[in-house]
Each structure stands twice: as structure tokens, then as C-alpha cells.
Amino acid sequence: MRFSPLVAIVLGALLFGVSAPWWLGAYFLGVFTVAYYFGVFAMSWDLLFGFAGEVNFGPTFLIGLGAYGAGLLNTAGWPIPLCLAGGALAAVVGGVALALPALRLRGPYFGLITLVAVLLLLDCIVIFAGVTGGEIGMMVPDVLSISARVNYWYAFGFLVISGAILFGLSRSSLGLILQATGQDRIEAAALGFNVTKHKLAAFVISALFSGLAGGMLTFYEGTASVDTVVDLSIAVQIIIAVVFGGRRTILGGVLGSVFLVLFDELLRPIGQLNTFVVSAIALLVILFLPDGVLGVLLRPQEGR
Amino acid sequence: MAAPLLDVAGLTKRFGGLVAVKDVGFAIAPGEILGLIGPNGSGKSTVMKLVMGIEKPNAGRVLLEGIDVAGWPTHRIARAGIGIVFQHSRPLNRQTVFENIKLALLPDSLLKLVAAPEVAARARAIAERVGLGGVLDRRPPTLPFADLRRLEMAKALARDPRVVLIDEPFAGLTQAEVATFSELIDGFRRDGRAVLLVDHNVKSVARLVDRVLAMYLGERIAEGSAEHVMQDATVRRVYIGGAIETHPRKEIDARGGEPLLDVRDLEVFYGKAQALQKVSLHVRAGEFVSVVGLNGAGKTTLFNAISGLVPYSGAIRWDGAALAGRSPAAIARGGVVQCPETRELFGQMSVRENLDLGGQHLAAGERDRQLAWLLDLFPILRARERQQAGTLSGGEQQMLAIARALMMQPRLLILDEPTLGLAPVILEQLSKALGRLRDTTPITVLLGEQNVTFALPHADRVYVLEHARVVWEGDPGRFAADMGAGYL
Numbered sequence: 001m002r003f004s005p006l007v008a009i010v011l012g013a014l015l016f017g018v019s020a021p022w023w024l025g026a027y028f029l030g031v032f033t034v035a036y037y038f039g040v041f042a043m044s045w046d047l048l049f050g051f052a053g054e055v056n057f058g059p060t061f062l063i064g065l066g067a068y069g070a071g072l073l074n075t076a077g078w079p080i081p082l083c084l085a086g087g088a089l090a091a092v093v094g095g096v097a098l099a100l101p102a103l104r105l106r107g108p109y110f111g112l113i114t115l116v117a118v119l120l121l122l123d124c125i126v127i128f129a130g131v132t133g134g135e136i137g138m139m140v141p142d143v144l145s146i147s148a149r150v151n152y153w154y155a156f157g158f159l160v161i162s163g164a165i166l167f168g169l170s171r172s173s174l175g176l177i178l179q180a181t182g183q184d185r186i187e188a189a190a191l192g193f194n195v196t197k198h199k200l201a202a203f204v205i206s207a208l209f210s211g212l213a214g215g216m217l218t219f220y221e222g223t224a225s226v227d228t229v230v231d232l233s234i235a236v237q238i239i240i241a242v243v244f245g246g247r248r249t250i251l252g253g254v255l256g257s258v259f260l261v262l263f264d265e266l267l268r269p270i271g272q273l274n275t276f277v278v279s280a281i282a283l284l285v286i287l288f289l290p291d292g293v294l295g296v297l298l299r300p301q302e303g304r
Numbered sequence: 305m306a307a308p309l310l311d312v313a314g315l316t317k318r319f320g321g322l323v324a325v326k327d328v329g330f331a332i333a334p335g336e337i338l339g340l341i342g343p344n345g346s347g348k349s350t351v352m353k354l355v356m357g358i359e360k361p362n363a364g365r366v367l368l369e370g371i372d373v374a375g376w377p378t379h380r381i382a383r384a385g386i387g388i389v390f391q392h393s394r395p396l397n398r399q400t401v402f403e404n405i406k407l408a409l410l411p412d413s414l415l416k417l418v419a420a421p422e423v424a425a426r427a428r429a430i431a432e433r434v435g436l437g438g439v440l441d442r443r444p445p446t447l448p449f450a451d452l453r454r455l456e457m458a459k460a461l462a463r464d465p466r467v468v469l470i471d472e473p474f475a476g477l478t479q480a481e482v483a484t485f486s487e488l489i490d491g492f493r494r495d496g497r498a499v500l501l502v503d504h505n506v507k508s509v510a511r512l513v514d515r516v517l518a519m520y521l522g523e524r525i526a527e528g529s530a531e532h533v534m535q536d537a538t539v540r541r542v543y544i545g546g547a548i549e550t551h552p553r554k555e556i557d558a559r560g561g562e563p564l565l566d567v568r569d570l571e572v573f574y575g576k577a578q579a580l581q582k583v584s585l586h587v588r589a590g591e592f593v594s595v596v597g598l599n600g601a602g603k604t605t606l607f608n609a610i611s612g613l614v615p616y617s618g619a620i621r622w623d624g625a626a627l628a629g630r631s632p633a634a635i636a637r638g639g640v641v642q643c644p645e646t647r648e649l650f651g652q653m654s655v656r657e658n659l660d661l662g663g664q665h666l667a668a669g670e671r672d673r674q675l676a677w678l679l680d681l682f683p684i685l686r687a688r689e690r691q692q693a694g695t696l697s698g699g700e701q702q703m704l705a706i707a708r709a710l711m712m713q714p715r716l717l718i719l720d721e722p723t724l725g726l727a728p729v730i731l732e733q734l735s736k737a738l739g740r741l742r743d744t745t746p747i748t749v750l751l752g753e754q755n756v757t758f759a760l761p762h763a764d765r766v767y768v769l770e771h772a773r774v775v776w777e778g779d780p781g782r783f784a785a786d787m788g789a790g791y792l
Contacts (some may be wrong), residue, residue: 172417173410179396180407188357190379190388191408192463201414248398 005297010251017156026148028265033148033220035261036155040162040213041231042241042253044206045129046164049239053182053200054103058114059210059238061098064121064230066211068132071224073132074140084215091211092123092204099203103196117234122230128204137225144219151220158216159254162209165249169205178202240282246292255294256282308333308367309498310355310386315364315374317350322698324350326522327364330750332467332498333551335487339509339530340502342519343542343754344599344645345487345725351519352469352502356388356430361382364474368467379412388463390618390719391472392450395444401438404455405430408462435457449576450481455487467498474508475600476577485540486512505543508535518542521727524757543754550760551739560626563747564589564639565610565716570618572605579605580616581772587716592742592749594759594780597769603752604645607718608771610750611635623715631714637665639715645724645752647705655685655704658693662711671711678707681737699730703737719751723758731758756783 021029045059070087074080102113113180125132132138145151170185177198180188218224228234238253241260245252260278267274289296308331315701317325325347342348351358355366357378366374373381387537395404405427412420427773434454444452453476455575458768473489474482489512489632494497506516511532518526518539519783526536533539554624563586565637572580587593598604609616612632620627627635636642651657663671679686683701693704709717723731735758741747742762753759758765760780768776768787776787 146775162405171416174417175409176399176403177394177410179399183396185393185396187390190356190358190382190390191459192379192382193410193412194377194379197412197414274476 006251007298009294013254014160017160020156021149022151023126027295028150029160032258032263033219035258036159036254037213037217037220037256038238038241038261039159040209040240040255041162042245043166043250044209046242046247046250046253047170047178048206049200049242050250051178051182052199052227053179054182054199054203055111056114056203056206057111057208057236058098058116058118060230060235061114061121061252062095062210063090063116063214063234064118064226065094065207066126066214067218067224068125068138070199070215071138071140071209072131074142074219075138080142080144080219084219087215087218088208089202091207091214094209095129095211096200096202099200102200103203115266118230118232118235122226125226125230133225135226137223137227139223142219143222144216154216156215162213163251165252166205166209170250174198174201175245179244184283187219191215206297229294233282238278240286242292243286243290244282246295246298249292249298251295252292252294256292265278305486309502311365311367312351312355313365315351315354315365315366316362317347317354318362321523325354325361327526328519329364330517330524330527332500334466334496334498335493337493337499337501337513337516339506339513339516340500340519341504341506341509342553343482343504344635345521345720346519347413347522347594348519348608349471349660350522352388352471355381355467355500356386356469363583376624381630382465383412384465387460387463387468387764389456389460389468390687390720391475392457393444395452397445400441400443401431401447401451402427403442405436405458405462408459412417422691427668430458431460433491434461435484449476450478450484452489452576454478457485462677467500467501468492469502472600473501473503476579480737481580482508501732506530506539507598507711510534518791521725536710543574545755547684551762563587563592563621564623565750566619566621566706566714567606567610568619568621569619570606570609572609572614572616578772578782580609581716583618583769583772585767585774585777587750589715589747589748590746591764592751592762593765594751594753594763595769596753596756596759601769602772603769605749607642607644607720607752610640610718621629636712640641640718641709641716642710642718642720643709643715643722644704645720647701649693649701651692653693654690655693655696656689658704658708659685659711663710664712666713674711676730679711681710681740682707699726699732701732702726702730702734706737714747716748716750719749721752721754723753723755733756734758735761 020032041059041063045056046058047053066087069090070083073083073086098117102110126134144154177193181193181195181198188232189195214229217229241256242253244259245256263278264274267277283292313329315328328351330338336587340348340351341753350359357376358770360375364374365372368384368386381555406419406423409423409426431440434457435459436451436454439447440449444455456462467670470551473485477485479719489499501510501513515528516530516533518533520542525538525542528534565587565713568584570580581605595603595606605614610615610620611628612630612635621640622640657676665673677761684700685707693701696704706722724736739762749758760783763780766783767774767776768782778786
């Protein structure tokens with residue numbers, strides 16, 4: 001591949017990420033740690049929306065299953081790696097159970113079902129407050145590390161590996177077929193592609209990474225709570241992050257996540273207004289740059 | 305004759321109470337090209353979708369080399385060896401032409417993430433064959449329309465299908481391009497594939513096909529050579545109607561005054577396809593003007609431009625003022641009311657509610673008078689007043705659509721193909737209503753029709769639209785002599 005803006009952006013971001021622990025304080029390392037997990041949420045969501053063309057309004061259903069699945073296993077005494085695997089499995093199983101019937105529906109119904117799934121998960125967490133901690137949240141016995149630096153490296157490494165895999169998939173034959181099914185399922189089927197099979201695969205991959213990231217986030221924060229991994233406002237943030245960064249780019253979601261989380265933190269001194277300002281900026285970008293930041297930066301290369 | 309590659313029998317498809325395809329059958333041998341023709345709403349596209357599995361047939365069989373694939377999901381039918389060239393190309397715009405062709409060559413597998421090495425070579429070979437060799441690295445949005453159609457051909461070819469279905473192969477192409485595409489399709493024949501061409505009329509596919517099957521209202525009406533089908537009495541009745549009648553009006557013949565509607569040098573493009581080319585026409589107050597032309601000639605586009613629904617170049621003047629820049633709603637309020645081909649009724653509202661909506665802007669007394677007059681004009685609507693519009697028959701729906709348009713008290717009523725999909729007996733009722741409308745009111749009408757017998761009786765003047773251009777203009781009385789033979 002020739003040298004393109006994308007390569008420059010990725011190299012710049014990697015340089016920033018690798019060097020950050022040497023010049024950023026523990027506090028901001030923590031902010032980026034959270035932003036990186038959000039980045040994986042966003043990339044997983046973009047694979048489903050930008051490529052398979054399905055709007056999943058409930059990414060937090062998958063994230064929540066991963067987070068709470070991992071947390072519950074940890075409470076039962078399992079070691080962290082096994083908990084993460086178990087949480088990811090829970091997200092995949094839940095995702096398939098949701099997607100199998102939902103993918104048969106056309107139009108806005110898929111999105112509505114995913115929305116309802118989040119509400120159902122919320123209800124379950126509250127009903128089984130005895131094991132899940134209900135609205136207060138669930139403390140987990142283990143954490144990844146107590147060092148901000150180590151936690152940062154975990155998150156950064158996870159982001160880079162997930163990004164490489166998801167981006168690679170998006171540029172592979174599978175990504176090409178997914179885009180075709182997302183754009184016109186009839187034409188894709190007429191070319192001999194089993195549309196449901198491919199969309200389900202996208203959903204499983206999305207669920208796998210969402211669930212893993214949800215579990216990692218839980219072991220970073222030492223707690224899984226409705227407000228951090230399940231609430232619909234989290235889902236909205238993920239969606240905004242992808243659209244802000246540029247849908248159908250996979251990597252744009254990371255850009256959007258870092259922007260949302262970082263500015264939310266930087267603007268904290270202005271009090272309650274911070275969320276408002278961040279949302280307003282995101283709204284302006286979505287209104288005037290519908291292709292997102294990365295979409296615009298890459299446009300000359302995409303040869304519009 | 306060789307055993308047929310594709311053998312279809314007893315194909316039937318119902319949508320609710322509507323029988324879209326009724327007991328249709330045909331066979332295509334290797335190296336044979338069959339034309340499937342019929343006007344809009346005849347069911348020809350549904351037949352194509354049934355063969356491809358995009359719709360599931362209610363009855364019938366689709367034998368592909370002896371295996372019944374009827375009711376299979378589309379991707380399995382595609383894998384079994386049937387390919388389709390869609391009329392509207394929707395390529396992946398962010399991928400190159402090469403990648404778009406490559407897509408069609410990929411296996412239906414989740415695990416093969418990297419395309420096999422021979423795929424690239426095959427994609428190149430196919431691109432060369434359809435004439436895309438020079439634009440492999442371009443992205444579809446930068447390509448001319450004909451190249452986008454070539455890309456669709458390439459994608460269908462990539463699957464190496466034994467049966468190829470092609471939807472309106474020549475729509476939007478220039479004469480020179482039509483020749484190239486004919487040559488491409490002829491190439492399919494030489495490969496020994498069975499080809500089904502679906503089109504509105506015989507004329508466009510006549511030189512290419514071995515046989516033609518004509519459909520109307522879901523049924524087969526004729527089959528045979530292109531000449532035979534063109535001469536067939538039923539086909540001629542469907543396309544041209546029966547004997548042409550005209551009813552000239554003397555008082556209108558006083559040709560004078562400023563035209564109410566004046567269209568000059570109108571040009572419209574859909575993306576890169578030119579839908580109208582330098583079209584000029586005018587309508588005077590009180591006139592009944594018919595625009596006749598086969599499906600795809602540009603009638604709907606012309607009306608949509610007048611109604612402000614599509615961007616255009618050229619001038620459209622209404623009552624002395626330019627319409628450019630006015631919103632569709634403002635144009636409709638200004639007195640230009642279109643009754644679209646698709647009818648656009650509110651299917652879940654009652655007949656009465658649909659009519660009331662059309663009369664929203666009228667004063668109460670005025671509305672009641674208008675309603676009473678319309679229910680007299682279309683007595684059937686009075687009987688159906690409380691019925692849901694969506695449950696009416698096709699003819700009743702058309703009458704309701706016209707009545708709703710008239711509720712707006714238009715100065716110019718534009719009727720786009722009101723006969724679409726209607727049985728002959730309904731046409732007669734509709735025609736009588738139009739006659740009464742013309743004779744009892746001062747209304748100005750612009751009627752677009754494929755069915756000449758329906759379009760001519762009430763017309764004061766006629767325009768013939770063909771391939772995006774006005775090719776004839778004159779009195780209905782002269783139409784038969786000048787155009788009669790050449791129209792189909």
C-alpha cells in the first residue's frame with residue numbers, strides 16, 4: 001500500500017499511545033485507559049453498523065453481558081483470564097440469541113429489538129440485585145493492576161490488537177461481502193452470499209470484542225455497574241463516537257471515543273456544562289461532517 | 305432442440321388478494337434468448353424475482369437443469385447457476401471497479417479472509433470482456449452510466465451462471481451503447497447460457513431475442529417470434545388499445561392566447577442517465593393534452609419536473625411565471641396537481657378520509673359541494689365511502705386518486721398513467737369519467753399514457769415521447785396515420 005493519510009494518522013496515534021506513560025500523569029493515563037476501552041466498544045459497533053449495515057442501538061447489551069459475566073465468574077473464584085473468556089462467551093451467546101430472531105426482521109425493527117434487549121438486561125440486573133449488586137453495582141474481588149501505568153498498557157495493548165484484527169477484517173474478503181450485504185441484501189444474495197450468515201458473523205465478532213472490552217473495563221475499575229457498562233446513555237456515547245470519528249472506517253471510532261472521554265474530563269472545571277459542550281461539538285461535527293473526522297481526512301484517498 | 309436449461313411451469317404469485325403472476329410457464333434452451341415483455345404492472349418483474357428467489361412463488365416449479373429451485377433462498381439459487389443483472393446498479397462506491405468485480409468472485413465463506421490468487425486474474429479477464437479494462441482502479445461514482453451497467457454485467461458474469469436474467473438491458477443507454485450491450489448479451493448466447501431479457505416492449509429487444517413471451521395482468525398473452533408477438537392482436541390491444549377514437553372539440557381549436565403551462569428545452573438527468581432531452585410542450589387553458597410514450601420514455605420524469613420533484617435545466621412557466629425554485633407544495637397550491645402513477649393513496653384511511661385530506665384547504669361549504677360533485681362523477685366511490693382505501697380494487701383506487709386530486713380544485717390536472725395495471729372493462733369506466741370531466745368542466749388536463757386508445761379519445765392535442773425526446777406532436781386524428789405503425 002502506498003503511503004496514505006491513514007498510515008500517517010495511525011503511526012501518529014501509535015507514537016502518542018506508546019510514549020504517553022512517560023509524559024502523562026497517572027490521572028490522565030486513567031482517562032486514556034477508559035477511552036481505549038470505549039474505542040474497542042466503538043470499533044465493534046462500527047463493524048456492525050458501518051459494514052453489515054445493521055444499527056445496533058444496544059451495544060451495551062453485549063458489553064454488559066461481558067462485564068457482568070466476567071464479574072460474576074470472578075466472584076465465584078475464577079481467575080481473571082478465564083473470567084474474561086467467560087464474559088466474552090456470555091456476550092457472544094447472548095448476541096446470537098438476540099440476533100438470530102432479530103436479523104429476520106427488516107427496517108427499523110432490528111434496531112428496536114436491540115434497544116429492548118438493553119432494557120431487559122437492566123431489569124435483570126435490578127431484579128437479581130442479590131448477586132449483581134443491582135443499581136449500586138458489583139464489586140469484583142480481583143483487579144488487573146493497581147498501577148495506572150500497567151493498567152494503561154493493558155488497555156493500550158488490547159486496543160491495538162483489537163484494532164488490528166477488526167480493521168484487518170474490515171479490509172478482508174469478509175469486510176467486502178459485509179459491505180455488500182449492508183448496502184443491498186438482495187443484490188448480495190443474488191451474487192450467492194448467504195446474507196444472514198454473514199450478518200450473524202459480524203454480530204458475533206462485534207459481541208466478542210464488546211464483551212471482552214466490557215470484562216477488561218470491569219477488572220480495571222474493580223466494579224461493574226449499570227451506569228458504566230449497561231445504561232443507554234453509554235450506548236448513545238458509543239454511537240456518537242463512531243459517527244464523530246467516521247463510520248465505515250473502524251479506526252474512526254477510537255478517535256471519537258478519545259475525543260468524547262478526554263474532553264468530558266478536560267471540561268470538568270466548567271461543571272455540569274461539560275457534557276453539554278462535548279455533545280454540542282459532536283452534534284456540529286455530525287451535522288457538517290457526516291462522514292466523520294477520519295472520513296473527511298481520508299476522503300482524497302477514497303477518491304470521491 | 306436441446307433440453308431446456310431453465311424450465312418454468314405453473315408459476316403463480318399472490319400478494320394478498322392481488323394475483324401478480326398467474327400460471328406462467330416458459331423454457332429457455334442453452335444459447336437461447338427469451339424476451340419477457342409487458343407494460344408496467346404486468347408481472348414480468350415479479351416473474352424474474354420468483355425465478356431468482358427474491359420472492360417465493362405460491363405455486364409452480366422452476367427447473368434449473370432438472371432440479372426444482374422454486375422457493376429456495378436467493379443465494380442458493382445464485383450458487384446453483386442463475387445470475388441476474390439488476391436495472392439499477394448499486395456498486396460499492398468506496399471500492400474500486402476491480403474490487404467490485406472481485407466481490408462477485410468470492411466464495412460464500414466466513415473463513416476465507418484472503419481471496420484466492422486466481423481471483424485477481426479472473427476479475428481482470430471479466431473486466432476486459434465487458435469493456436472495463438481501462439477503469440479497473442476507478443471508483444464507481446466517477447464512472448459514466450454505461451460503465452456502471454457494464455459493472456453489473458461483469459458481476460453477473462463473474463458467477464459464471466448458466467442462466468442470466470437481465471432487467472431492462474438498455475434503459476438509459478445511447479444508441480451506440482445499445483449496440484455494444486447487444487453484442488455483450490449475444491456473447492452470453494455464444495457461451496451457451498440461457499438468457500431472459502425483461503423489458504417493457506418488444507421493440508427494444510426485438511433484434512436480440514429468439515422468442516418473446518408477452519404478459520399482461522399477470523398472465524401470458526402471447527408467445528413466439530418478435531414479429532409474431534408484435535402482430536398479435538391481444539398484444540396490440542394491450543399496448544395500443546383497440547380501434548382509436550377521437551372526439552375533436554371545435555371551441556378549443558381557436559388556437560390563441562398565452563399557454564397556461566409552457567415547458568421549454570427541459571432536460572433531466574438521473575445521475576448519469578439522461579431521462580429527458582430538450583423537451584418542449586405547452587398546454588393552454590381548458591385544453592386536454594395527452595403525452596403518449598412507452599414505459600421508460602420519460603413521461604413520469606416530465607411530470608415530476610413540472611411538479612418540482614426532480615431538478616432540471618430548461619424553463620417551466622406556469623401562468624406566465626417561472627416555476628423554478630418553488631417547492632412542490634407551493635406548485636401544488638398554485639394549481640398544478642399531479643395524480644401520480646403510483647397513486648399514493650393513504651391505504652389505511654377510508655375513501656372519505658382520503659378525499660377530505662385532498663380538500664383540506666377548502667372552506668366547509670365549498671368542500672361539501674366539491675365532494676358531492678366528485679361522488680357523482682365516480683358513483684362507485686359513494687358506495688365505498690367507509691371502506692379502507694388499501695382494500696379497494698385497482699380501478700377503484702385509481703378513481704379515488706383522481707378524485708382526491710380533483711378535491712384540490714386544480715387548474716391543471718396531471719394524470720400519470722392512470723390505466724396502469726387495470727383491466728379493459730375498468731378502462732372504459734375511467735375513460736367515460738374523463739369524458740364527462742372534460743365536457744362538463746373547464747378543467748385543463750395533461751395526461752401521460754402508454755395506452756394510446758385510452759389517451760386519444762379525449763385529447764385535443766397529442767405529444768409522442770420516445771427515448772427522452774418528443775418525436776411527434778399533432779392532432780389525435782392524425783396520430784394513427786403518422787405514428788400508428790411505428791409506435792410499438
